[in-house]
């Protein structure tokens with residue numbers, strides 16, 4: 552049955568607000584350049600944060616682009632309708648984000664030399680963040696109660712499918728040292744240190760002073776004020792900031808304010824079973 556709000560792509564829900572058959576074709580046929588850089592995330596894991604961080608690491612810490620170009624234009628989503636408008640205009644290295652699982656990446660991605668950064672976040676906080684996002688974004692279904700939304704999340708009936716499928720798909724790649732793994736929690740704990748590690752992965756250098764500036768700029772309290780990144784440019788009828796802000800709390804562990812002990816047991820049981828044998832260890836385990 553045709554869904555009003557979502558396109559179903561290889562079984563994954565993609566919002567029609569910013570995904571079309573054409574945009575997904577563009578994604579599939581995208582010709583990857585050796586210098587391209589991908590930032591991959593399951594939704595609500597720190598995508599917007601990376602759209603702020605990466606351009607600054609690549610340009611030596613010049614704040615001009617992140618303060619003058621909207622995040623979806625400076626680091627576009629490869630699968631979204633806006634990619635075709637903005638990607639061709641970017642100078643190398645082109646940087647883009649994607650919520651796609653690894654097996655759906657454009658066929659030339661794995662044989663290319665393009666690099667990828669994968670950011671993961673505690674799925675309990677992903678769930679909480681997504682719950683509020685569904686309340687404020689008119690292009691998404693009403694989430695219902697928190698428990699109802701958790702059931703949908705665990706069943707993978709949410710944007711881009713199951714969280715566990717996503718993280719597992721990106722751990723089992725043949726990308727070798729072309730991929731760098733980082734977590735939202737590491738950025739929260741030591742942003743400067745995480746930026747230094749990403750700089751090394753990207754083969755870039757930055758003065759201590761520039762690194763201080765970038766770190767300060769990318770703190771939640773400062774990014775929240777950046778109109779090019781806080782989604783205040785989006786009309787209220789599309790994202791209703793009176794219900795929730797896109798840059799909402801920006802902390803690790805907000806799930807503790809939302810999970811009862813019963814919900815925590817249920818959530819842990821499903822996630823642990825699905826990650827069993829994967830060999831993946833996360834800092835929140």
Ligand code: PPS
Pocket residue numbers: 592593594595596597598599600676679680681683769770771772774797798799800801802805
């Ligand atoms: S989306 O819709 O997939 O693009 O969302 P995404 O950007 O991946 O995730 C949104 C959450 O990331 C938080 N965020 C930050 N946290 C800390 N510091 C900084 N600088 C930052 N920037 C974005 C944002 O607030 C959302 O998390 P919650 O928990 O809802 O606050």
